[in-house]
Each structure stands twice: as C-alpha cells, then as structure tokens.
C-alpha cells in the first residue's frame with residue numbers, strides 16, 4: 479500500500495465521514511471530509527500485525543505487565559526526541575483529551591483559571607469549562623501569517639486566578655514548531671506566575687523535514703517541578719480510535735497528585751491501545767513516520783500552491799501537523815459567507831476557526847492527511863468556488 483491508495487471509510491463508524499451528513503449536510507459520496515484530525519491512511523504493518531496476533535489469540539481480558547510498553551516509550555523518546563524518560567514517570571490515559579481533563583482535576587480547583595494560547599485545539603476549552611474552571615485566553619499574534627508569542631500583553635490579562643497553562647507544541651492549529659527560545663519564554667512566564675505547565679506534544683512526531691521540535695522537558699529542565707508532558711502514538715500512527723496516551727511527570731509531588739486522580743477515577747489501560755502503541759514505537763514505526771512526513775510535505779506544497787492562486791486566501795506555512803490553517807480575511811467576506819462557499823459550493827467539511835478561540839474567526843482548518851488526489855480535488859473545488867475573486 480502507498481499513501482496514494484484511497485480507502486473508503488464511509489460506513490465504518492468513523493466520525494470524520496459517518497457524521498458528514500448530520501453535521502455538515504454533505505453526502506459522503508460527494509463531500510470531502512477534511513475536518514477531524516485523523517488520517518486517511520492505515521498504520522504501519524507492524525501495528526496491524528500486533529492487532530492480528532491479538533485476533534489470532536482471541537481472548538480479550540485485562541491488560542497487565544506494561545514493561546514492554548514503557549520500554550518502547552523510553553526508546554522512542556530517547557531516539558526520536560533526545561529525551562530521557564524514566565518508566566515510573568509514565569501514566570497511561572485514555573487519550574490526551576482524557577489526559578487534559580485528569581490534569582485539570584489534579585492541579586486546579588473549581589473557579590481557578592487555565593491559560594490557553596489562542597487560537598488553539600478546541601477540546602482544551604471544552605474540558606476546562608466542563609470542569610467548572612475558567613479559560614483565560616492569551617492570544618497569539620501573527621507576523622507574516624506566522625503565530626508568535628505576545629507575553630507582554632499576556633502579563634496585562636492575568637487576574638491572579640490562573641493556576642495552569644496548557645501549551646500545544648507543536649501548535650494546533652497553524653502547525654508552529656516553537657523555538658527553544660519561545661519555549662523558554664513560556665516556561666519562564668509559568669515560573670514567574672506560579673503556573674503548572676501542561677505541554678501537549680501529541681503532534682511532536684509530525685514535523686516537516688528541515689524543522690526541529692524540542693520537547694519542553696529538554697528546553698526548560700529547570701521547571702521540571704511544575705511541568706507535565708503529554709505524548710501519544712495516536713496522531714503519529716493514525717490510531718486515535720485506540721484512545722491511548724501518556725502523561726509523563728518527572729516531579730514526585732506532582733506525580734503523587736496525578737496518581738491519586740487516576741486511582742480515584744479507576745483509569746486502567748486499554749489492552750488494544752497498549753499492544754498497538756508498543757508495536758508502533760519501533761524502528762519499523764519510525765521508518766513509516768519518515769515516509770509519511772515526506773508524503774505530507776508533498777500534500778502541503780500542492781495545497782499551499784493551490785490556495786496561493788485564490789486572491790484573498792492565505793495558507794499558514796505549516797512547520798508541523800497535517801492541519802492546514804487558511805485565512806479568509808483577505809476576501810472581505812463574513813465567516814458565514816466563506817463557510818457557505820467552502821461547505822455548500824465546494825462541498826468540503828472543515829473545522830471552523832472560531833471554535834479554536836480568539837484569533838481563529840477568519841480561518842478554516844483543512845486536514846490534508848489524505849491521498850494526494852483528494853488534496854488536488856479540494857484545491858480544484860476551492861478555486862472554482864472562489865473563481866469570481868480572480
């Protein structure tokens with residue numbers, strides 16, 4: 479199989495295609511699903527084989543003995559990210575939205591505020607608000623279309639109720655790979671304001687050739703007493719349905735608090751996810767990710783060239799992630815107007831920028847992790863839908 483091979487997902491209970499009609503009014507035969515952040519690709523054979531051997535065995539009881547899993551994480555973080563992780567720092571969660579919720583419950587109280595650097599992954603705000611905490615939006619600024627920190631402004635927004643900052647690194651949406659200097663500025667901001675820093679690095683393997691991601695734990699080792707790292711195999715290997723992720727905490731006191739929450743809520747590992755993730759963090763998995771990123775690089779170029787041909791549209795230069803972030807402000811249209819064109823005329827389902835918080839209003843997010851022919855089709859449809867702007 480190559481990444482070019484189309485795989486029909488309609489009727490497989492996948493959110494991305496099987497909710498297209500109910501959420502976007504688009505028939506999966508004609509519409510293009512470019513919203514949810516999962517890929518149209520099968521994971522590497524090493525992951526498929528792990529599941530096949532589970533099926534062949536055919537008994538699906540409780541999971542036990544996570545030594546191979548922890549060793550796989552240790553190996554991956556050391557070889558891919560130059561980060562030394564101890565096995566007893568690692569907690570297994572049911573994904574990283576779950577991990578975020580567990581952190582919010584562990585390290586904040588109702589009425590506390592949590593800082594988000596907006597626009598940012600929409601589930602953070604949902605989880606924070608549902609837990610009875612407040613969101614404090616600290617907006618990013620744009621410089622030539624690239625997201626930048628604005629810490630001087632953030633300082634003026636603080637109310638004193640903030641207890642935590644959730645960083646998305648690399649950033650979703652917009653695909654920014656934060657530099658070491660930027661990561662250190664964020665770490666210093668957290669230290670000065672006594673904030674727990676949650677670094678969600680779910681996208682940290684999906685970095686384009688020529689870019690270098692630094693894990694927060696390496697960028698600012700001096701804040702390990704307030705740092706919680708979150709990582710996962712799910713975005714990297716397209717196994718989000720396995721609902722598995724890691725919360726990695728070096729500090730013993732923070733670990734104890736988090737461990738109490740995990741125990742209080744009865745969180746225990748999902749056996750399917752554990753087998754798949756253990757297999758994925760391997761040399762075969764690593765080679766597949768390298769191939770994947772080369773393929774996505776081609777998709778990114780095709781998409782950006784197509785968007786550049788439409789006056790008023792601007793695609794953010796992605797440094798990581800497969801989530802193209804397109805600014806429609808140059809069209810002079812309202813969000814309702816450009817959404818109508820993209821959805822009703824081009825027949826493409828995207829994530830609406832406003833759902834990512836302040837600063838996202840004039841944007842749409844397009845998932846380009848699909849066979850290149852689908853990217854070409856999307857570009858063609860967009861060019862036709864906005865042909866009157868030529």
Ligand SMILES: Cc1ncc(COP(=O)(O)O)c(C=O)c1O
Pocket residue numbers: 515572573574575576599646650678680681710712718721722723
């Ligand atoms: C930054 C970020 N965190 C977490 C998630 C979802 O994590 P999970 O599927 O493990 O709950 C996403 C999905 O797009 C994401 O972009």
